[in-house]
Amino acid sequence: MAETPKIRVPKTAKKGEIVEIKTLLPHIMESGQRKDKDGKTIPRKIINKFVAEFNGKPVFSANIEPAIAANPYMQFFAKVDESGTFKFTWTDDDGSVTTAEEKITVA
Amino acid sequence: MRHLSRRAALALGAGSAAITLVGWNGGAFATPQAAADDIAKFTGGATPEKGKISIELPEIAENGNTVPLSFAVDAPMTDADHVSDVLVVAEGNPNPGVATFHFTALSGKAEASTRIRLATTQNIVVVAKTSGGKFYTAQKLVKVTIGGCGG
Amino acid sequence: MRNDILATGVAAIIAGAFVVAGASGVYAQAKKPAPLELKGDAAARPWKRYPGWPAADYSKYNTLGNLASAPAPKEPRKIVGPVTGDAANGAKLVADRTRGGSCLACHVMGPAGNADLPGNVAPDLSEIGNAGREDEWLYNYVFDARVYNPETVMPPWGSHGFFSEAEIKDIVAFLKTLKSPAVFKTALDNPEKRPPPVEKRDNLDPIENPGMWAVDKGQELWKEKSAAGFSCNTCHSDPAASFKTWAASMPKWEPWLEKVLGVEEFVTRHAKATTGADWPMETDSNRAMSVYLHFLANGTPIKVDTASAEAKAAIARGVELSKRKVGALNMACTDCHGIAVNHWIRGQWMGEPKGQYDHFPTWRTSLLAIWDIRQRFQWCSVNIRGDELPPDSKEYGDLELYLASQNEGLKLSVPGIRH
Numbered sequence: 001m002a003e004t005p006k007i008r009v010p011k012t013a014k015k016g017e018i019v020e021i022k023t024l025l026p027h028i029m030e031s032g033q034r035k036d037k038d039g040k041t042i043p044r045k046i047i048n049k050f051v052a053e054f055n056g057k058p059v060f061s062a063n064i065e066p067a068i069a070a071n072p073y074m075q076f077f078a079k080v081d082e083s084g085t086f087k088f089t090w091t092d093d094d095g096s097v098t099t100a101e102e103k104i105t106v107a
Numbered sequence: 108m109r110h111l112s113r114r115a116a117l118a119l120g121a122g123s124a125a126i127t128l129v130g131w132n133g134g135a136f137a138t139p140q141a142a143a144d145d146i147a148k149f150t151g152g153a154t155p156e157k158g159k160i161s162i163e164l165p166e167i168a169e170n171g172n173t174v175p176l177s178f179a180v181d182a183p184m185t186d187a188d189h190v191s192d193v194l195v196v197a198e199g200n201p202n203p204g205v206a207t208f209h210f211t212a213l214s215g216k217a218e219a220s221t222r223i224r225l226a227t228t229q230n231i232v233v234v235a236k237t238s239g240g241k242f243y244t245a246q247k248l249v250k251v252t253i254g255g256c257g258g
Numbered sequence: 259m260r261n262d263i264l265a266t267g268v269a270a271i272i273a274g275a276f277v278v279a280g281a282s283g284v285y286a287q288a289k290k291p292a293p294l295e296l297k298g299d300a301a302a303r304p305w306k307r308y309p310g311w312p313a314a315d316y317s318k319y320n321t322l323g324n325l326a327s328a329p330a331p332k333e334p335r336k337i338v339g340p341v342t343g344d345a346a347n348g349a350k351l352v353a354d355r356t357r358g359g360s361c362l363a364c365h366v367m368g369p370a371g372n373a374d375l376p377g378n379v380a381p382d383l384s385e386i387g388n389a390g391r392e393d394e395w396l397y398n399y400v401f402d403a404r405v406y407n408p409e410t411v412m413p414p415w416g417s418h419g420f421f422s423e424a425e426i427k428d429i430v431a432f433l434k435t436l437k438s439p440a441v442f443k444t445a446l447d448n449p450e451k452r453p454p455p456v457e458k459r460d461n462l463d464p465i466e467n468p469g470m471w472a473v474d475k476g477q478e479l480w481k482e483k484s485a486a487g488f489s490c491n492t493c494h495s496d497p498a499a500s501f502k503t504w505a506a507s508m509p510k511w512e513p514w515l516e517k518v519l520g521v522e523e524f525v526t527r528h529a530k531a532t533t534g535a536d537w538p539m540e541t542d543s544n545r546a547m548s549v550y551l552h553f554l555a556n557g558t559p560i561k562v563d564t565a566s567a568e569a570k571a572a573i574a575r576g577v578e579l580s581k582r583k584v585g586a587l588n589m590a591c592t593d594c595h596g597i598a599v600n601h602w603i604r605g606q607w608m609g610e611p612k613g614q615y616d617h618f619p620t621w622r623t624s625l626l627a628i629w630d631i632r633q634r635f636q637w638c639s640v641n642i643r644g645d646e647l648p649p650d651s652k653e654y655g656d657l658e659l660y661l662a663s664q665n666e667g668l669k670l671s672v673p674g675i676r677h
Contacts, residue, residue, distance in 0.1 A: 006464050018215035024465045028626070031224070033201045037310065059213045062221075065204040067197055069173040069222040070626050071468045076208075079184075079215035167446050167605070169455055169677035170624035228374075250446050253375050255603030256359040256587075256641040 009102040013080050024073045025090045031066035047072050049091040055084035080106050142196040142203035149194045155242035162247045171225035171251040180217035180235045190217035192236040199229025225251050295530035300523040301539040305648035316645045320584045322653040330404035337394035341430045348432025358420045363604045368436045375605040378449035379598040387437040396430045413587040449602040461675040469621025469628050469673035476550020488533040505551045506558035509658045511568040518572050518655030522548045522630050539649045545628045549619050552672035562662045576660025585644025615665040617674025
C-alpha cells in the first residue's frame, strides 16, 4: 500500500502571486549504506525523483540521492497566473510511483 | 507489496536503533575532491562564481539523520533568465551527491528547503546554474554532534 | 461515570475468569475505577532487549531492580615510582568512544580528540600536568575514583574493566603531558561557548513531525472491533471530550497491582479487561494508543497525585532509585540529570528534569521511531552499560511518578519531536 503524502498548498491566491508549497511523503529512504546486524548491506530503496507540475507545466523537481532524510520533505514556491491543479509525483527505486493533486483558485 | 508500508518502515526504525543512530555505517566516505568532481560534472568544467546563494543550515546538528537545509539564489526568475538547476553536495558523506533541484520561471523563486542526512561534521556546497549558463556557489559547515555515551 | 459502569459490565461479560479491579467495588475512591486485567505482565516476559540495541550482558552490575555491583575498593592501589606509559596511546584511549564514551564526554583535555566537541561536566584537564598531582593519585583516580570520593560521577574505569592497568598507565602518562589550555578549532567546540540547542519545530504539524502517524493510528484503533465485538468506542464514544485531561493525571498508583501505572500499562490492562484487545507495552499499537490518549489531553497542565500516602511513598522510592548507581559506568539518574544539568556531555546538552516528560511519547529523529518514557528509561540504563528492566516494572513506575511530579504544571504536547 502506498502511503499518503502530506501536502500544503493554499486554497486561493491572487493572479501572479508566488505561493509556498510543502510536501512530505512517508518513506524510509533506505540509503543502501547501512549494514544489518549480520554485516550484510541493507539494499538501497529510496524516492529518487520528485516532480511538481501546475496545469501540466513543470514548476519544480528534484533528483534525489540517499542523503535526503527519511520521509522526504520538499518546500518550494510556485508563481500562479491562473486557477488550476498542482500534480506531485514521487518515484521509488522499485519503479512504483505515488501521485497527489491539489487545486488552487486564482482570483 | 510495492514498497514497505509506512508502519512497516516505522517498525523497522524502532527495531534498528543502533544501526539507524549513525545513519550510515561502514564503507568509504566522500572527500572534498569527490564533491569537486561532482561539481565539475555539473558545471561542465566552469568555475562557479562565489556568492548570490544564501544557505540556511544549523551550525550544529544534534544528529545527522534529519538536518534542515534551505537555500535561496538571488537571481531573476523570468522565462528569459532564471535559475534552472541547483546542485547540493556534501563533502563528508559516503557519496557527495545530496540532490539536484530543477526550477522554471513558474517556480517564482529559486528557493527550496528539504531535510538531509549528514554522516559527520562537513561542508555542504550549493551550486546554482542559470538558464544563461552562469554558475554561482556557496558553502556552509555543519558540525554534527557527538553523543556522550559512545557505543 | 456511566461509561465506566458500562465498561465494567462489558468486562464482566467478556473477561470470564479474569480478576477485574472494581468489579467487587471495594475501592475507597469517589469514582468507580476502570476495569483492569490484574493477572500477568503488561510487556513481554522474559524481557528481551530491542533488536539493534547493544546485546551485552551487564548482569554483573547494579540495575534499578537489583544490586549486583562489587563494592568499591577501600584503599588506593600502591604505585611505586613514576608511572611510565605510552602517552601517545593514552591520547588515543581518552578519545576512544567505544570505551564507555571516552574521557572527552565530560572533560576538556587539551589536544585529545582534536578538541572536537568535548563536554564540560567535569574539570578541564588541559593543564593537569602542571597541577603537581602524584602519579599514584592520577592512576587511582582513573582506576576507581571512589577511593577518594565515594559519590563521584567518574566511572570506575579500572575496577569495571573498561581499561586495563597498562592502558591506565598510558592515560596517566598522557595526562602528565597536558600543560596548556585547549585550542578549539571553532567556537562551537568550546563547551563554555557552545549555545544550548533550541527546539523550534512545531511538533503537532504532521509535515514537521512524522510521529503524528500515531495519532491517526490511535484513532483507527479506537474504533477497531476486537474478536469479542467491542471497541474503545463501545464505551467511550466521545474520546475528545472524555479524555481531555486524563493523560495529564497519569501515572497513578494502582492499589490492586500495588504499583504505579503509566498510560501505556493502563492501556494494556484496560483493553484486555474490556474489549479483549492485546496491546502489550512497547508494541506499535500500544504506542499509538498512548500517543493518541496524550494527544487528546494536549495543553492540559501535568497534575499527578502526589498527595496520597501511596503516591508519597512511591515518589520517595523514585527519589532513592534516581540516586542509585547502576551499570558498568556506575552512574545514577542524578549524575546526568542533576549534577550535569545545564552542561555538555560531549555534544549532548543535559536539560533539567523539568521539560523531560511533557512531550512523551516522542518521535526520535535519530531513530525514526516513537519512544514512550519507559523505553527512554530503558535506553538510559543500557547506555550506561546496565541491564534495563521490563517496561512495566514497579521501579520504572516509581521513577515515572517522581519525574511527572517534577514536571507538574507543564502542558502536555504529544507526540514530541526530539533528536
